[in-house]
Amino acid sequence: xxxxxxxxxxxxxxxxxxxxxxxxxxxxxxxxxxxxxxxxxxxxxxxxxxxxxxxxxxxxxxxxxxxxxxxxxxxxxxxxxxxxxxxxxxxxxxxxxxxxxxxxxxxxxxxxxxxxxxxxxxxxxxxxxxxxxxxxxxxxxxxxxxxxxxxxxxxxxxxxxxxxxxxxxxxxxxxxxxxxxxxxxxxxxxxxxxxxxxxxxxxxxxxxxxxxxxxxxxxxxxxxxxxxxxxxxxxxxxxxxxxxxxxxxxxxxxxxxxxxxxxxxxxxxxxxxxxxxxxxxxxxxxxxxxxxxxxxxxxxxxxxxxxxxxxxxxxxxxxxxxxxxxxxxxxxxxxxxxxxxxxxxxxxxxxxxxxxxxxxxxxxxxxxx
Numbered sequence: 406x407x408x409x410x411x412x413x414x415x416x417x418x419x420x421x422x423x424x425x426x427x428x429x430x431x432x433x434x435x436x437x438x439x440x441x442x443x444x445x446x447x448x449x450x451x452x453x454x455x456x457x458x459x460x461x462x463x464x465x466x467x468x469x470x471x472x473x474x475x476x477x478x479x480x481x482x483x484x485x486x487x488x489x490x491x492x493x494x495x496x497x498x499x500x501x502x503x504x505x506x507x508x509x510x511x512x513x514x515x516x517x518x519x520x521x522x523x524x525x526x527x528x529x530x531x532x533x534x535x536x537x538x539x540x541x542x543x544x545x546x547x548x549x550x551x552x553x554x555x556x557x558x559x560x561x562x563x564x565x566x567x568x569x570x571x572x573x574x575x576x577x578x579x580x581x582x583x584x585x586x587x588x589x590x591x592x593x594x595x596x597x598x599x600x601x602x603x604x605x606x607x608x609x610x611x612x613x614x615x616x617x618x619x620x621x622x623x624x625x626x627x628x629x630x631x632x633x634x635x636x637x638x639x640x641x642x643x644x645x646x647x648x649x650x651x652x653x654x655x656x657x658x659x660x661x662x663x664x665x666x667x668x669x670x671x672x673x674x675x676x677x678x679x680x681x682x683x684x685x686x687x688x689x690x691x692x693x694x695x696x697x698x699x700x701x702x703x704x705x706x707x708x709x710x711x712x713x714x715x716x717x718x719x720x721x722x723x724x725x726x727x728x729x730x731x732x733x734x735x736x737x738x739x740x741x742x743x744x745x746x747x748x749x750x751x752x753x754x755x756x757x758x759x760x761x762x763x764x765x766x767x768x769x770x771x772x773x774x
Contacts, residue, residue, distance in 0.1 A: 408459045410484075414452065415511025416465035417504045418474060423448055426508030427455055428516045435512045437505050445477050458482040464515045464522075466490045472525050491686055492521040526650050533618060534647040540611040540640065541690065547604030554597040561585065571601075612640060619643050627652075630770040631763060632715045633727035636698030645763060648691045652767025661764045665692045667757040683753055692756070695763075699755035702738050706731035723766060730762040 410430060417424040421443055428435035438455070441447040455461060463478060463485040478485040494514065514520050526534065551571060558564070563583060570576045580598060585591050616639055619628055624646045631642040655661040662668050665688055670681040685692070708716070708728070716724050734755050741751045 408457075410462045411460040412456050412462075413512050413515040414455060414461055414463040415508045415513070415515060416448075416463060416474075417507040417511070418465045418468070418470045419504070420470065422504070424504035424508040425451055426505070426510070426512040428509075428512040430516070435509045435516075437509055440504065445474070449481065452483070459484070462486065462515055464488050464511050464520055466493070466511070467523050472531070475525055476528075486515075486520070486522040487525060488515075488520040489523050494519055524650060524654060529623060530647055530650050533615075533624065533643065536611070536615055536618060537640075537644050537647045538690070540608065540615060541644075543604065543607045543611050547601070547608055550597065550600040550604045554594075554601055557594060557597055558583070561590075571605075615640060615643055627767060627770045629715070630719060630723050630766050633712070633719050633723055634698070634730055634759070634762060634766075635712060635727070636701035636759075637694075641694045641698060644694050645691050648688050649767075652764055655764060655767075658761035658764040662757050662760050664688065665695070665760055667692060667695070667753065667760060683757075695756035695759050696752050699734070699752040699759055702731070702734040702755055702759075703742075704735065706735040720769075722769060726762055726765050730759065734758060 412430065413428045413435075415426040415428070415435075417426075422440050423443070424440045425438035425448075426435055427438050438451055441451055452458070452461065452463075459482060461483060463483055465474065465485075465487060467487045467489060472487060475485045475487050488511070493510075511520070565576060565579055567573060567575050567579065583594060585594065619625055619639065624643075628639070628642045628646050631637050631645060632639060634642075637645070649661075652661070655664065659668075663684075663686075666684045666686040668684060670684050672679045672681065706728075708731075712727075716727065737758065738751060738755060741754060746754075
């Protein structure tokens, strides 16, 4: 059992400095302790003056500095929580923001119980998450290089009239035959072409590496189980598991839907209830993957050959969940389409329900230890 908390410490963490605020248990006003450098030894020296490690609750915002500090402090027997920045209360009159004020505010809100901690991922899961996000960045860079090449061609009236670009051999032959009046333009065009080729190779390398790493990692069972769902291939399923971790931490599917920002916003006052756009809070990577996967349910429910291969080594319970998902989501797509609902709204509605089926599979198959 944890010892009672005697003090609350708020840290405003940056790459080169950390501001420290302290609030003692009770109603005493929080005080500013000072600012230390990036080394853990400097922070520990300041924390020792505030009390015993087990009697302190340390909080800091999730951000670019990651979870390393929380793991290091936990190893030193401190209680440390990483809190969600989007869930920190803000007063309308706040117009001044400094490291000192942020640290004091975190300490005060931690004492009041107004902060929402985020789940600190397992280091092994975080490694796959970094690899998955590197692939997403590579895909975006590839798209940007393609847009730049097409912009150059468009400026000079060169339009490709074929059906498909980039993946078809005919498009590559078309690009190879392009030439310009001036050598400088030919050089610029070739540089853009090489950037596109390098981007494609980078995406392929990272996709192959993701597949290799997942096969030998503890998340492989749940990734394989999620791949029984239509629209979730290896990369998409890996993204879901790497970003969310153990799905058993969500007690109800509505918690997962809310965490992903797929639930509608609401403004209710008295008898008037108004629902708005989705909240878009939480993990953007998984929300994007689910909305893209929802597009596959516009087709009638069926188990294709690719899906059959994915489901062959899965238990009957997992296959039953995947089939129920197809039946429900395909039927729901047709119903919403018949109502004349906008396509994007339909995909969001299906993504929200797809999250429920993912939660159901995650309850039965978790990461191995």
